[in-house]
Amino acid sequence: MADEAERRRLATRLIHPDSHASTDFKSFAVPTYRGSTVLFPNMDAAEQPLPGQYRYGIDGTPTARELSARLAAIEGAEQVFLAPSGLAAISLTLLALTSAGGRVLLPESAYGPTGALLGGLLARFGVAMDPYDPLIGHGIADLITPDTQLIWCESPGSITMEVQDIPAIAAAAKARAVPVAIDNTYGAGVLFDAFAAGADVSVQALTKYQGGHSDVLMGSVAVRSPDLGAKLARAQRLLGLSASPDDCSLVLRGLKTLDLRLRHLGESAIQVAKWLALREEVTAVLHPAFPDCPGHETWKRDWSGSASVFSVILGRWTREQVVRFVDSLRLFGIGYSWGGANSLAFTYRDLKRPSPELGPLLVRLNIGLEDPADLIADLEQALESAVR
Incomplete structure (x- = not known):
């Protein structure tokens, strides 16, 4: 068998190697098994x-x-x-x-x-x-x-x-x-x-x-x-x-870090939302833990906590001011999705909820892993920029 392996040409030996590394290896990471074809013994x-x-x-x-x-x-x-x-x-x-x-x-x-x-x-x-x-x-x-x-x-x-x-x-x-x-x-x-x-x-x-x-x-x-x-x-x-x-x-x-991140993101989001709730520009905070949120009592009954996403309504502003507010943010990226390390903001031109009048004045925020104090400072300067 050894002689036969030695006689094989390079192209064959590249696909059917003569030697293999030991698989006696353990680590905390789950191995990444890649493969389309699965081999059967017979x-x-x-x-x-x-x-x-x-x-x-x-x-x-x-x-x-x-x-x-x-x-x-x-x-x-x-x-x-x-x-x-x-x-x-x-x-x-x-x-x-x-x-x-x-x-x-x-x-x-x-x-x-x-x-x-x-x-x-x-x-x-x-x-x-x-x-x-x-x-x-x-x-x-x-x-x-x-x-x-x-x-x-x-x-x-x-x-x-x-x-x-x-x-x-x-x-x-x-x-x-x-x-x-x-x-x-x-x-x-x-x-x-x-x-x-x-x-x-x-x-x-x-x-x-x-x-x-x-x-x-x-x-x-x-x-x-x-x-x-x-x-x-x-x-x-x-x-x-x-x-x-x-x-x-x-x-x-x-x-591995899901529980830790969820708790931290939830706490940071509440801290930022509480600050926003005190701003005169904000007419509603749509966060499950806040009374303004539809279904808040159901959340208190059925949920063990809240996560990183919530929305605010800038009900006294124009659509142009809302867009200027989002564009003025420096630490919040403008983009879809949520749940990651980076904070995000987005506003929707044709949103019909909670009403056709208020939908375009809604801004959804995802709070990331940045320090909440820095995020609050960024929100404050963006609010002031939108007013100016």
Whole structure:
């Protein structure tokens, strides 16, 4: 055998090396397993795989499965599916749990692309969308029809921060055997226990708090029943949705500091929000921990804390002043997303919530890991610049 190896040409030896490094190595980091092709010991193993056996890279590598297992433990889920972005996780859920002729109840405060997906692509395939007031609570029972296939929730709403009464919605849905899915990105699976509240599916953009550094895109779908898990697994396989092992390694790294970062970000956000609440330019602070926020009492009952995102309404200003305020910020970047180390600000020209008049006067802030005192000083100079 040794003689045969020595006779092999260079091109062959580059692909089939004669020697290998020891794999007896341990560290705190989860290894990053990259691979599309999975090797089988023989044809029997390939043709009759065991449950959970690795078959192809799109089904996940040990890196991806390690991340899924850790997320499932955090959320108390039966199973967690990974997707290449938060929106991909939303798409996977909607495609797996709806069919032609069905209807989805969607809160008016939902993430814009969720509504666009339902009102556009899925509408072409015969799935209808019924908007509802996010604060409807038990009243959602009146909106459920025989064609309702899914109730979608998002709490808090990612811009206007409405906190939904998930236990009330879930109770109404259970009575009609309709599953409830929640976009639980703000809660990170930590601040809000979606399954204890009665939800059946918890969707997250791991891009935000789990990744934590604004350098990775990924989403997750957690389910609490094997039946829903089977539907998600089938759809994921047919859609070819998979997460890069390199991205999984970044999220695994982010998980180690998730609790520490969430607590720090939440405390800093409250400190900044309290300062803003005292400013005469600010007519409302939309932060779950503040009375101005719709659903504040529900938040006090169901949540263990708050995160880094909140909005303010500059109700006495013009749209031009609001834009000048955002443009004048020096430490806050202007950009989408949130949950990372850097503070962000954004304002929306055509936002209709909480009303068509006030929507364009709303500014959403994400508080990062900078010192809150410096962020407050930056906000103060930007407010003064906007007035001037």
